[in-house]
Amino acid sequence: xxxxxxxxxxxxxxxxxxxxxxxxxxxxxxxxxxxxxxxxxxxxxxxxxxxxxxxxxxxxxxxxxxxxxxxxxxxxxxxxxxxxxxxxxxxxxxxxxxxxxxxxxxxxxxxxxxxxxxxxxxxxxxxxxxxxxxxxxxxxxxxxxxxxxxxxxxxxxxxxxxxxxxxxxxxxxxxxxxxxxxxxxxxxxxxxxxxxxxxxxxxxxxxxxxxxxxxxxxxxxxxxxxxxxxxxxxxxxxxxxxxxxxxxxxxxxxxxxxxxxxxxxxxxxxxxxxxxxxxxxxxxxxxxxxxxxxxxxxxxxxxx
Numbered sequence: 001x002x003x004x005x006x007x008x009x010x011x012x013x014x015x016x017x018x019x020x021x022x023x024x025x026x027x028x029x030x031x032x033x034x035x036x037x038x039x040x041x042x043x044x045x046x047x048x049x050x051x052x053x054x055x056x057x058x059x060x061x062x063x064x065x066x067x068x069x070x071x072x073x074x075x076x077x078x079x080x081x082x083x084x085x086x087x088x089x090x091x092x093x094x095x096x097x098x099x100x101x102x103x104x105x106x107x108x109x110x111x112x113x114x115x116x117x118x119x120x121x122x123x124x125x126x127x128x129x130x131x132x133x134x135x136x137x138x139x140x141x142x143x144x145x146x147x148x149x150x151x152x153x154x155x156x157x158x159x160x161x162x163x164x165x166x167x168x169x170x171x172x173x174x175x176x177x178x179x180x181x182x183x184x185x186x187x188x189x190x191x192x193x194x195x196x197x198x199x200x201x202x203x204x205x206x207x208x209x210x211x212x213x214x215x216x217x218x219x220x221x222x223x224x225x226x227x228x229x230x231x232x233x234x235x236x237x238x239x240x241x242x243x244x245x246x247x248x249x250x251x252x253x254x255x256x257x258x259x260x261x262x263x264x265x266x267x268x269x270x271x272x273x274x275x276x277x278x279x280x281x282x283x284x285x286x287x288x289x290x291x292x293x294x295x296x297x298x299x300x301x302x303x304x
Contacts, residue, residue, distance in 0.1 A: 017115065017280070018263045024116050029123040030232050031145075031188070031251075032258065038287060040259040043082045043140070045285050050075035051178065051292065081133055082261040082285040083125055083142040087118040093274040107276055111266055118264060118280040126258070126286050127188075127236040142285040145188075145249060145256075146238060149296040152177070156299035158245050162193055164200045170250050170295040171224045180226045182293045184250035187222070187231045193246055194233030196304025197222060244298035255290035 018037070026033040050073075089110040096106050130147045134140030152173050156166075167187070174183040187197070198220060220231040229250075238247045264282030271277075288294075 017266060017282075018260070021115060021119050021122075021264055024119050028235065029119050030234070031126050031256075032119055032123045034186075034253055035126075035256045035258050036254070038257045038259045040082055040261040040283075040285055043261060043283070044079060045082055045259050045261070045287065046077055046079045047287060047289070048075035049078050049289055049291065051290075054179070078288065078291075080142050080259075080285040080287065081131060081140045082259070082283045083129065083140060084281065084283045085118060085121050085125065085264075086279055086281040087114045087121060088277070088279045089114045090275050090277045093276070096276065107278065111278055111280075114266075114278070114280045118282070122258075122282075122284065124236045127234065128238065144286060145251065145294075146247060146296065148286070148288050148291060149249065149294045151292045152250075152295035154295075154297040155244060156297060158241070158243070158299050159301045160299050162196050162248065162300050162304045166297065167197070167200075167222075167248070168225050170248070170297060171226050171229075174250065174293060174295050175226055178290075178292050182252065182290065183226060184252045184294050185227060185229055186251045186253050187229050187248065188234045188237060188251055189232075189248040190237050190239040190246045191233040191235070192239070192303050193248060193300060194220070194231055197231050238298070239302070241302055246298070246300040246302060248297045248300065250295035252290060252293040255288060255293050257287040257289065258284055259287045260284045 022033060091107045091110055098106075125142055125144055127144050128146055129141050129144035131143035132138070132141045152170070154170070160166075171183055189197070200222065222229050222231050237249065238244065240246075260282060262281075262283040264280055266278060266280050269277040269279065
């Protein structure tokens with residue numbers, strides 16, 4: 001029943017896996033690891049976003065004049081759609097019976113691999129997914145970072161070279177809009193462009209130990225004209241020469257949250273035939289609380 005409700009008589013639902021998911025492959029999936037989490041109350045997730053506008057002119061007040069009031073700018077309502085993410089696995093009865101070296105119970109082993117696969121799929125959606133509300137027989141999908149960041153978006157000529165000047169211009173554009181205390185603090189780009197940034201000299205690129213033990217390898221940092229940014233090469237950032245071309249994302253880490261409508265669960269499905277089937281499934285979306293603090297540039301050369 002493609003559009004009906006499916007149930008299983010024998011479900012073995014384990015403990016909440018969210019904390020375990022967070023610890024899986026932190027370096028391969030840095031955004032899922034670093035972004036905070038929150039709760040979505042429905043499959044259409046909404047929240048408010050507000051900014052304090054900077055003055056654009058200078059005016060004084062006449063001595064003894066009455067106070068005047070202008071209309072207040074109300075917070076804007078933002079929306080994203082939750083997306084069901086599922087990773088399945090199956091182990092035959094013969095496989096579980098065999099004396100498998102170094103694996104223990106093959107079902108538990110495959111379950112652990114499925115956890116990594118589930119997080120990989122969530123990470124890809126966070127970066128690359130486009131918004132779809134879904135329909136009968138069509139799965140809804142969230143909007144990911146590359147679809148969300150539009151206020152400070154630059155589409156360069158295809159094959160443009162990434163330079164320190166351009167990276168600093170991304171920072172400057174955000175600083176002029178929201179102030180230098182609200183600009184992005186993390187750059188996420190392709191592996192090749194990360195290598196290019198490592199050759200920059202004016203910003204004193206260097207490596208530092210990862211903080212809070214959320215990442216296990218050393219992290220490259222770059223000092224821009226306004227702040228110090230961490231630099232990550234990411235396997236899921238768009239890296240093709242086709243439009244829009246390789247991408248550089250400037251992200252303010254604390255402005256992003258992964259909102260869970262259903263936290264991931266491991267479920268052993270009803271037995272059919274001579275195998276044991278399981279799945280990891282959760283329903284989540286991406287919450288962006290300060291879109292204008294982020295930036296995106298596209299169209300770079302494959303190797304920077």
